[in-house]
Amino acid sequence: DQQVKQNSPSLSVQEGRISILNCDYTNSMFDYFLWYKKYPAEGPTFLISISSIKDKNEDGRFTVFLNKSAKHLSLHIVPSQPGDSAVYFCAATTMYSGGGADGLTFGKGTHLIIQP
Amino acid sequence: DSGVTQTPKHLITATGQRVTLRCSPRSGDLSVYWYQQSLDQGLQFLIQYYNGEERAKGNILERFSAQQFPDLHSELNLSSLELGDSALYFCASSPRPDFGPEAFFGQGTRLTVV
Numbered sequence: 001d002q003q004v005k006q007n008s009p010s011l012s013v014q015e016g017r018i019s020i021l022n023c024d025y026t027n028s029m030f031d032y033f034l035w036y037k038k039y040p041a042e043g044p045t046f047l048i049s050i051s052s053i054k055d056k057n058e059d060g061r062f063t064v065f066l067n068k069s070a071k072h073l074s075l076h077i078v079p080s081q082p083g084d085s086a087v088y089f090c091a092a093t094t095m096y097s098g099g100g101a102d103g104l105t106f107g108k109g110t111h112l113i114i115q116p
Numbered sequence: 117d118s119g120v121t122q123t124p125k126h127l128i129t130a131t132g133q134r135v136t137l138r139c140s141p142r143s144g145d146l147s148v149y150w151y152q153q154s155l156d157q158g159l160q161f162l163i164q165y166y167n168g169e170e171r172a173k174g175n176i177l178e179r180f181s182a183q184q185f186p187d188l189h190s191e192l193n194l195s196s197l198e199l200g201d202s203a204l205y206f207c208a209s210s211p212r213p214d215f216g217p218e219a220f221f222g223q224g225t226r227l228t229v230v
Contacts, residue, residue: 043224046220049216104161
């Protein structure tokens with residue numbers, strides 16, 4: 001049973017426009033969410049994260065929104081650039097009270113293609 | 117470059133064999149995670165070590181085992197290999213548990229079982 005779902009296997013966006021990648025989760029125990037970016041033949045690279053005590057986190061062109069009641073998060077990239085073309089993975093985990101967390105549960109990824 | 121080093125990059129072996137994958141975490145990182153990425157299952161958490169001790173287990177088969185050594189490098193041992201074990205195996209590291217769950221991934225070891 002997939003606890004983290006990315007329902008769009010691919011997404012094509014024009015350069016300069018906004019890219020919106022979506023992710024849904026089912027496990028109510030998840031309280032920390034992350035986005036990773038992956039290029040071919042490389043490992044995933046951490047992009048941005050959000051704790052369940054927040055509903056938004058921004059880092060430059062990247063913003064993650066969390067809707068806990070809907071168990072949904074999204075990653076916005078504005079403006080989209082050609083170098084953003086990659087596979088984006090949504091991940092979730094449960095933080096321990098004393099620090100640290102479970103291993104990450106990943107979605108299957110969305111392949112973002114930025115068209116010139 | 118994440119600073120996490122995995123060797124070998126590629127490995128081809130026969131069914132029934134045993135292999136060892138090696139991971140050197142980023143300098144100063146105490147936690148090591150192993151993940152498996154297969155075509156049908158995506159990226160799946162296998163096991164986590166913190167400062168030499170096993171800290172969390174995910175979907176790791178009994179045929180698989182791992183350890184973290186005093187110098188903090190880690191090895192993932194896969195035995196009685198089956199065709200379905202063919203996958204990319206990633207190691208990731210993070211500084212310490214209270215740093216947060218953001219982990220830095222190596223480039224992976226591609227295992228092909230024939």
